[in-house]
Amino acid sequence: MPTATGTFEITSAGEDPFHERGGEPKLARAHGTQRFGGDIEGDGIVEWLNCYVPRGTARLIGLQRIDGTIHGRKGSVVIEALADHDGRESHGTWAIVPGSGTGDLTAIAGTGTFEARSPTVSYRLDYELD
Numbered sequence: 001m002p003t004a005t006g007t008f009e010i011t012s013a014g015e016d017p018f019h020e021r022g023g024e025p026k027l028a029r030a031h032g033t034q035r036f037g038g039d040i041e042g043d044g045i046v047e048w049l050n051c052y053v054p055r056g057t058a059r060l061i062g063l064q065r066i067d068g069t070i071h072g073r074k075g076s077v078v079i080e081a082l083a084d085h086d087g088r089e090s091h092g093t094w095a096i097v098p099g100s101g102t103g104d105l106t107a108i109a110g111t112g113t114f115e116a117r118s119p120t121v122s123y124r125l126d127y128e129l130d
Helices: none
Strands: 003-019 026-038 040-052 058-070 073-085 090-096 109-117 120-128
Touching: 003 040, 026 058, 058 090, 073 109, 090 120
Parallel strands: none
Antiparallel strands: 003 026, 003 120, 026 040, 040 058, 058 073, 073 090, 090 109, 109 120
16 A cells, blocks of 8 residues: 655635633634645645634634645545544644545545645555555
8 A cells, every 4th residue: 555745835825713601611613725836736625624622722623625636636526524633733633535536536535634734734644556
């Protein structure tokens, strides 16, 4: 099974809270763009739903679209992301959404991990591609 590793930079980000009450978890929608380097080269967009708990940590659930190349194979893919934020950095997992690949990545499947120490994020993606 091939493995893609590298980093991506967060090139823009924003957040829109939709529930904020003192002493309760804050809920927000966040969005951003990214620039990938390493074995994945290209651009990404992400939409997150975030739950910030009063102790300063958060749980993030997102969908991320990457458009570019993975080991030189061109196309796009959608990844489901799940992360925990400890107040300083985030650690999470990736799962490629079945059937979301396009171009040379049409048959891609796989899972991975990422570590976000803003603004640079390191990733690892283990994938299968017919």
